[in-house]
Amino acid sequence: MSVSAGPISTRGSTSARVTHYRTATVEGVTIFYREAGPIDGPTVVLLHGFPTSSHMFRNLIPALADRYRVIAPDYPGYGQSDMPERDQFAYTFDHFANLIDGLLDQLGVKRYAMYVMDYGAPVGWRLALKHPERITGLIVQNGNAYEEGLKEFWEPLKAYWADGSSERRRALSKLVSPEITKFQYTDGVSDPSRIAPDNWIHDQALLDRPGNADIQLDLLYDYRTNLPIYPAIQAYFRKYHPPAIIVWGKNDSIFPADGAFAFKRDLPDVEFHLIDSGHFALEDRADEMIPLIRDFLDRKVDAKPS
Structure with a gap:
């Protein structure tokens, strides 16, 4: 296992907001990750959704990195991480969670808050179930933990x-098409001029790599394994009461707001914000979301050592 040179900045340094682009080898797989902020600050791990990568956090990272150590990895098959052949690598949420866990171990991260979005939620929930004592807080943005959050789209x-x-699988191939990739960014957005088209062009270029569509269809099939662990996740919420904030794009047709409201059952103290946006709410509502996230972290997580 190997890790490229780690951060050297200390908390409060003016260099803390510089984002570094690094790689680590975990179980023989090269994992790309973005890292910024003081190594001695509280850690925030950002877990991306489908079909994007840590690229989705490019604006959030510097907004937190003066005070927090921010780590945003790409899963295998996404972004700049390795894309192993399907016959040599299990593309499952269990496997992704184990690899991210291994990455955090390499980076010496003992405690951390998590931002979970879309696929980042089942990855993050597995980390929380495995290491509940390590989680200092949750930022939930259109990431599901309840069956009522899976409606018509599903x-x-x-x-x-x-x-x-095979017939059902072929019918889902449209989910990796350029039209659907663009839809994920623009659906539910009141002003599409706030969404950079670079987003769906960047994502689609990666989806169009030979073999990647089948990887995505494998993961869509594996998503079924998330529903049986929902009761365990909900029990984790009730037992450990992690500080939590919801910043949810309320117009999302993939993960509708029904899924956001469900968290209130098991996290009655959750800080709850429905954002007038869609699936990738950070793209057009970062100006609204970042102050909420920053305030939450400063109050609920900052005093807790990493």
Whole structure:
């Protein structure tokens, strides 16, 4: 295992907001990650969604990095991380969580807050179940932990989960098309001129790599494994009461706001904000979301050592 040179800045340094682009080898797989902030600051781990990468956090990272050590990895098959062949690598949420856990161990991260979004939620929930004592706080943005958050959009996927047939799989291939990639960024957004088209062009270029579409369809099938652990995640919320904030794009047709409200059952003290945006709310509402996130971290996480 190897890690490129680590951060040397100390808390409060003017160099803390510089983002570094690094790699580490975990279980023989090269994992790319963005890192910024003082190494002795409280750690915040940013876990991205589909079909993007740590690129989605490019604006949030410097907004936190004066005080917090921020780490945003790419999963295998995403962004700049390795894309192993499917017959040599299990593209599952369990595997992703184990690799991110290994990365954090290499980086010496003992305690951390998590920002979970979309696929980042099932990755993050597995980390929380494995190491509940390490989680200092949760930032939840359109990341599900309740079945009522899986509505109409998910019906074709549930049919695929039920039989795993080639026919059902082929029917889902449209989910990696340019039209759907753009839709994920623009649906539910009141002013699309605030969304940089670089987003879907960047994501689609990576989706169009030979073999990547099948990787995505493998993960869409594996998503079925998340539903059986929802009760354990909800029990974790009730037992450990992690400080939590929800900043949820309320117009998201993939993860609708029903899923956000459900968190209140098990986290009655959750700080709750519905944002007038869609799936990738940070793209057009960062000016609204970042102050909320920063205030939450400063009050609830900053005093807790990493």
